[in-house]
Amino acid sequence: xxxxxxxxxxxxxxxxxxxxxxxxxxxxxxxxxxxxxxxxxxxxxxxxxxxxxxxxxxxxxxxxxxxxxxxxxxxxxxxxxxxxxxxxxxxxxxxxxxxxxxxxxxxxxxxxxxxxxxxxxxxxxxxxxxxxxxxxxxxxxxxxxxxxxxxxxxxxxxxxxxxxxxxxxxxxxxxxxxxxxxxxxxxxxxxxxxxxxxxxxxxxxxxxxxxxxxxxxxxxxxxxxxxxxxxxxxxxxxxxxxxxxxxxxxxxxxxxxxxxxxxxxxxxxxxxxxxxxxxxxxxxxxxxxxxxxxxxxxxxxxxxxxxxxxxxxxxxxxxxxxxxxxxxxxxxxxxxxxxxxxxxxxx
Amino acid sequence: xxxxxxxxxxxxxxxxxxxxxxxxxxxxxxxxxxxxxxxxxxxxxxxxxxxxxxxxxxxxxxxxxxxxxxxxxxxxxxxxxxxxxxxxxxxxxxxxxxxxxxxxxxxxxxxxxxxxxxxxxxxxxxxxxxxxxxxxxxxxxxxxxxxxxxxxxxxxxxxxxxxxxxxxxxxxxxxxxxxxxxxxxxxxxxxxxxxxxxxxxxxxxxxxxxxxxxxxxxxxxxxxxxxxxxxxxxxxxxxxxxxxxxxxxxxxxxxxxxxxxxxxxxxxxxxxxxxxxxxxxxxxxxxxxxxxxxxxxxxxxxxxxxxxxxxxxxxxxxxxxxxxxxxxxxxxxxxxxxxxxxxxxxx
Numbered sequence: 040x041x042x043x044x045x046x047x048x049x050x051x052x053x054x055x056x057x058x059x060x061x062x063x064x065x066x067x068x069x070x071x072x073x074x075x076x077x078x079x080x081x082x083x084x085x086x087x088x089x090x091x092x093x094x095x096x097x098x099x100x101x102x103x104x105x106x107x108x109x110x111x112x113x114x115x116x117x118x119x120x121x122x123x124x125x126x127x128x129x130x131x132x133x134x135x136x137x138x139x140x141x142x143x144x145x146x147x148x149x150x151x152x153x154x155x156x157x158x159x160x161x162x163x164x165x166x167x168x169x170x171x172x173x174x175x176x177x178x179x180x181x182x183x184x185x186x187x188x189x190x191x192x193x194x195x196x197x198x199x200x201x202x203x204x205x206x207x208x209x210x211x212x213x214x215x216x217x218x219x220x221x222x223x224x225x226x227x228x229x230x231x232x233x234x235x236x237x238x239x240x241x242x243x244x245x246x247x248x249x250x251x252x253x254x255x256x257x258x259x260x261x262x263x264x265x266x267x268x269x270x271x272x273x274x275x276x277x278x279x280x281x282x283x284x285x286x287x288x289x290x291x292x293x294x295x296x297x298x299x300x301x302x303x304x305x306x307x308x309x310x311x312x313x314x315x316x317x318x319x320x321x322x323x324x325x326x327x328x329x330x331x332x333x334x335x336x337x338x339x340x341x342x343x344x345x346x347x348x349x350x351x352x353x354x355x356x357x358x359x360x361x362x363x364x365x366x367x368x369x370x371x372x373x374x375x376x377x378x379x380x381x382x383x384x385x386x
Numbered sequence: 387x388x389x390x391x392x393x394x395x396x397x398x399x400x401x402x403x404x405x406x407x408x409x410x411x412x413x414x415x416x417x418x419x420x421x422x423x424x425x426x427x428x429x430x431x432x433x434x435x436x437x438x439x440x441x442x443x444x445x446x447x448x449x450x451x452x453x454x455x456x457x458x459x460x461x462x463x464x465x466x467x468x469x470x471x472x473x474x475x476x477x478x479x480x481x482x483x484x485x486x487x488x489x490x491x492x493x494x495x496x497x498x499x500x501x502x503x504x505x506x507x508x509x510x511x512x513x514x515x516x517x518x519x520x521x522x523x524x525x526x527x528x529x530x531x532x533x534x535x536x537x538x539x540x541x542x543x544x545x546x547x548x549x550x551x552x553x554x555x556x557x558x559x560x561x562x563x564x565x566x567x568x569x570x571x572x573x574x575x576x577x578x579x580x581x582x583x584x585x586x587x588x589x590x591x592x593x594x595x596x597x598x599x600x601x602x603x604x605x606x607x608x609x610x611x612x613x614x615x616x617x618x619x620x621x622x623x624x625x626x627x628x629x630x631x632x633x634x635x636x637x638x639x640x641x642x643x644x645x646x647x648x649x650x651x652x653x654x655x656x657x658x659x660x661x662x663x664x665x666x667x668x669x670x671x672x673x674x675x676x677x678x679x680x681x682x683x684x685x686x687x688x689x690x691x692x693x694x695x696x697x698x699x700x701x702x703x704x705x706x707x708x709x710x711x712x713x714x715x716x717x718x719x720x721x722x723x724x725x726x727x728x729x730x731x732x733x
Contacts (some may be wrong), residue, residue, distance in 0.1 A: 049397070049431045050396070050397065078631065078635045081627070081628065081631035081635075082429060082628060082631045082632045082635055083628065084396045084626075084627070084628040137723075137724065137727070140717070140720065140721060140724070141489075141717075142488075142522075142645065142646070142649050143649065145642060145645065145646040145649065146646045146647075146649035146650040147650075148646070149642075149643055149646040149647075149650075150646055150647055150649075150650035150651075151650055175489075175716075175717055176716040176717040176720040176721075177716060178715070178716050179716070238716065239712070256715045256716040256719055256720075257715070257716040257717070257719045257720035257723070258716060258720075259720065259723070262720045262724070279431075280428070280431070281428065281429060281430065281431040284425065284428035284429045285429045288425045288428075288429055288635055288636060288639045289635060289639075291639035291642065291643065292635045292636075292638035292639040292642075294642065295492060295496075295638065295639075295641065295642035296496055296638065298489065298492065299489070299492040299493045299495070299496040299497055300493075300496070300497055302489050302490065302492065302493035302497075302709065302712075303493040303494075303496075303497035303498055303705075304497075305712050306705075306708035306709045306711060306712040307708060309708075309711060309712050309715070310708060310711070319715065321719055327723050331723075331727060331732070335732075356733065358650075358653075359724075359728075359733055360728060360733045361653035361654060361656075361657060362649065362653045363721070363724050363725050363728040363733065364653060364656060364657070364728065365586070365649075365652050365653040365656050366721060366725065367721075367725045367728075367729075368525070368603045368604070368656070368666065369522075369523040369524060369525050369526070369585065369603040369604040369605060370487070370488075370522055370523040370604070371721065371722075371725070372603055372604045372668055373487065373523040373603075373604035373605075373606065373609045374487060374523075374710070374713060374714075374718065375718075376484075376604070376606070376674050376678075377484065377487070377609070377706075377710050378710050378713065378714045378718070380484070380678060381706075381707060381710040381711065381714075382714075385678070385682075386703065386706055386707045386710065
């Protein structure tokens with residue numbers, strides 16, 4: 040008898056398509072999907088292949104999750120908060136303003152039941168999802184003029200979407216929805232006062248510093264945004280157990296890998312931006328506090344009428360409360376001292 | 387013809403033993419090896435099994451790397467800085483005082499050529515190594531009395547090893563080498579004034595708070611210590627490519643997973659410790675600055691006569707310099723504001 044085929048069958052030939060919500064030019068975010076696919080292929084001796092397609096090649100970036108749910112493709116790599124208009128619960132798997140940072144998102148996902156909690160929601164949409172990348176705390180965007188007070192925010196025409204846009208609107212700004220390629224000319228003409236994108240490495244490519252030199256921080260609407268790899272639920276369920284393990288582990292590895300990619304690429308990009316005239320500015324406490332209060336009120340309103348939002352949000356908040364007590368001791372003081380040494384030219 | 391066996395051969399039955407440098411009671415650190423092994427087994431349908439052994443079951447915790455290099459076992463999970471007495475270069479793969487934090491270690495390893503740089507050194511020792519876990523910035527240990535100035539450090543009998551011990555000695559302390567189980571009674575009797583261990587979750591189990599209530603931060607000798615999975619070089623070289631990919635990806639996933647485990651478990655442990663009387667104290671700038679200067683002088687001395695140390699250290703420092711410029715903008719200010727909200731009871 041030949042025992043070998045039993046093993047062979049556990050690595051069947053499978054070809055999947057994964058549609059990304061991002062263009063190839065965002066090589067860090069888009070790259071996380073490619074890293075994941077590359078890991079899967081190498082671990083299965085090329086038997087399980089996932090081909091990644093940029094936004095627009097199969098469907099548009101904002102249709103990625105729908106295409107995976109419908110089975111147009113087997114998989115997508117996306118930011119689930121793009122779909123918050125369907126139900127705000129989608130946003131919690133990526134980021135909402137003033138929520139968990141990178142390490143806290145991971146702790147919550149891998150040890151705080153976050154993967155099961157979010158999949159309870161995603162399964163009902165025909166999807167199985169795993170964290171697959173993070174940008175870290177983003178920057179607060181580019182402004183043509185300095186924004187010192189809430190009076191300066193009043194009437195500010197800013198390109199910002201999702202929950203962040205809702206909070207900016209609550210404190211007086213006028214959020215705008217503009218396609219990526221139209222942002223620069225709008226800022227240049229002044230039909231737009233400000234925009235937000237990601238951070239130094241990605242923002243540099245779009246050249247915003249030339250027309251809106253004030254670069255604010257922190258991007259309080261995205262403290263630790265988590266990208267997701269999402270799989271069509273039927274396609275996922277049909278996979279052999281070994282391939283499910285391969286996908287999950289590849290996503291977990293790619294999740295940290297994308298953060299490492301940004302952490303490696305952002306510092307030199309920041310230096311180049313400053314050399315080219317970018318002016319770094321912190322948001323004032325007045326602005327941050329007003330935005331914080333506005334966001335809490337929005338969360339209360341949604342939680343009062345949306346049980347799935349409330350369940351996940353409450354789980355994140357319970358952890359966040361204790362977590363920031365711990366972070367402010369060793370990690371924060373270590374970094375603080377190292378920054379002081381760095382700023383003193385002693386590193 | 388039967389094509390199947392060609393695939394079957396790519397998942398041969400392999401059983402490896404991995405000796406850990408840690409006891410099972412340190413479930414977070416020890417657990418990273420088990421997580422890695424579990425991922426490998428699941429991804430290969432049980433064909434590649436790695437059995438993890440606690441320190442002392444096969445060899446002692448400080449013999450782990452030697453046992454893997456000699457082929458007594460195929461693998462070990464260890465902190466490479468334990469072997470710094472052989473050559474200080476070993477320490478750089480884990481942590482040296484005032485060096486890279488968790489995210490910076492990952493950026494350097496995965497994008498800054500750190501994996502190749504360290505393996506150039508480890509290969510010469512008969513080992514192939516990958517990052518496999520991190521504790522994050524550790525605490526600065528437990529003290530019977532408050533330590534406010536360098537005068538208080540003078541003559542302090544402290545249980546601390548490695549590079550950290552060398553730096554503490556340079557600023558006046560008297561480092562002691564005492565086995566784990568003997569620390570508590572020595573602190574109780576006063577034959578020891580202080581000790582360092584890991585952080586709230588691990589330290590709580592040893593009960594130090596009862597006899598040395600002052601708990602200092604940050605643990606400046608370990609800002610982002612990286613654990614390693616190390617493989618006997620011959621055993622590694624004989625693996626099929628698919629299994630090499632499986633091991634590397636499992637290590638990368640387990641690397642982030644261990645950090646998530648600590649980030650989930652440390653906050654509640656910290657609250658319990660404070661409730662039981664632990665008194666949190668920051669190291670003074672006087673102490674941190676003196677220790678920083680001492681560490682830089684030690685690095686210069688070693689680099690002057692050790693080329694492999696200099697090569698890796700220089701690579702880490704070049705990145706650290708730019709990285710702390712970036713960290714202090716968005717990430718740091720986001721966390722700062724969230725801590726303020728937390729401390730104000732607003733989360």
